[in-house]
Amino acid sequence: MERSQELAVQKKKEMEGKQEKTFPARYFVPTADIFETGDALTLVMEVPGVEKKDLDVSLQNGVLSVDGRIDFGKYEGFEPVYSEYNIGHYSRAFALSDQIDPAGISADLANGVLTLTLKKIKEAAARRIEIG
Amino acid sequence: MAYDDPFDATLSLQQALDAIRDSNWLESGTSGGGGYPPINLFRKGEDLVAVAEVPGIEKKDIDVQVRGNVVRIAGVKALNYGEKVSIHRRERLAGRFDRAISLPVEIDAERVRAECHDGVLAVYLPRAERDKPKSIKVN
Numbered sequence: 001m002e003r004s005q006e007l008a009v010q011k012k013k014e015m016e017g018k019q020e021k022t023f024p025a026r027y028f029v030p031t032a033d034i035f036e037t038g039d040a041l042t043l044v045m046e047v048p049g050v051e052k053k054d055l056d057v058s059l060q061n062g063v064l065s066v067d068g069r070i071d072f073g074k075y076e077g078f079e080p081v082y083s084e085y086n087i088g089h090y091s092r093a094f095a096l097s098d099q100i101d102p103a104g105i106s107a108d109l110a111n112g113v114l115t116l117t118l119k120k121i122k123e124a125a126a127r128r129i130e131i132g
Numbered sequence: 133m134a135y136d137d138p139f140d141a142t143l144s145l146q147q148a149l150d151a152i153r154d155s156n157w158l159e160s161g162t163s164g165g166g167g168y169p170p171i172n173l174f175r176k177g178e179d180l181v182a183v184a185e186v187p188g189i190e191k192k193d194i195d196v197q198v199r200g201n202v203v204r205i206a207g208v209k210a211l212n213y214g215e216k217v218s219i220h221r222r223e224r225l226a227g228r229f230d231r232a233i234s235l236p237v238e239i240d241a242e243r244v245r246a247e248c249h250d251g252v253l254a255v256y257l258p259r260a261e262r263d264k265p266k267s268i269k270v271n
Binding site for chain 2: 010
């Protein structure tokens with residue numbers, strides 16, 4: 001994308017009822033980029049305000065889940081006077097193809113951006129079937 | 133605000149933010165609302181704090197300026213995908229931004245400080261001494 005382009009505001013997308021949480025705080029769906037290189041799939045998600053200790057990435061039944069919580073304690077003594085966006089935890093899940101090696105997932109969090117690198121399973125060499 | 137239950141604190145703050153969404157508390161003019169980054173303004177004691185979510189933007193790429201009662205937040209957000217990638221999904225946006233808000237109170241430009249942690253920018257705006265309300269004794 002061009003550097004000269006004006007950065008547009010993206011409205012934060014609230015998480016819908018499907019995987020509703022047990023406590024009544026707002027959850028948002030982090031914006032994500034997914035791209036693929038020869039040997040890995042990379043997921044990049046924006047989770048501003050989430051610290052490493054409040055981030056949970058798990059893989060279960062082929063579904064990769066990301067949960068990030070905001071520490072609302074930081075807002076203690078803050079009285080809102082004007083607001084353009086809401087604050088909330090983040091949650092998003094992705095179904096992985098069986099090309100992904102579950103043991104080869106690495107995560108990195110920097111400047112409110114989570115980068116997950118998912119290594120692909122090395123494809124088994126094509127096997128030639130002899131016709132008997 | 134003081135809460136015992138952290139879940140209560142969360143919901144209360146979220147409701148409070150919803151209730152004042154785009155309130156006319158900021159002076160109209162300059163670039164009031166709508167620009168990037170979206171801003172939340174808080175009162176903390178006598179001072180103000182402007183908070184904005186700026187994920188993926190390096191500290192060095194954010195420029196915060198204060199002049200009179202106008203705060204300007206400008207910068208650029210770059211996304212780097214590297215070479216030889218095929219992109220499956222692209223939701224994040226890149227580009228430059230430049231936004232100014234004018235506050236209805238006078239601030240002490242010398243004491244303004246900005247912090248950026250985990251993709252959240254906080255600009256602490258101390259109110260100017262001469263702007264603080266003084267109690268007048270009624271005789």
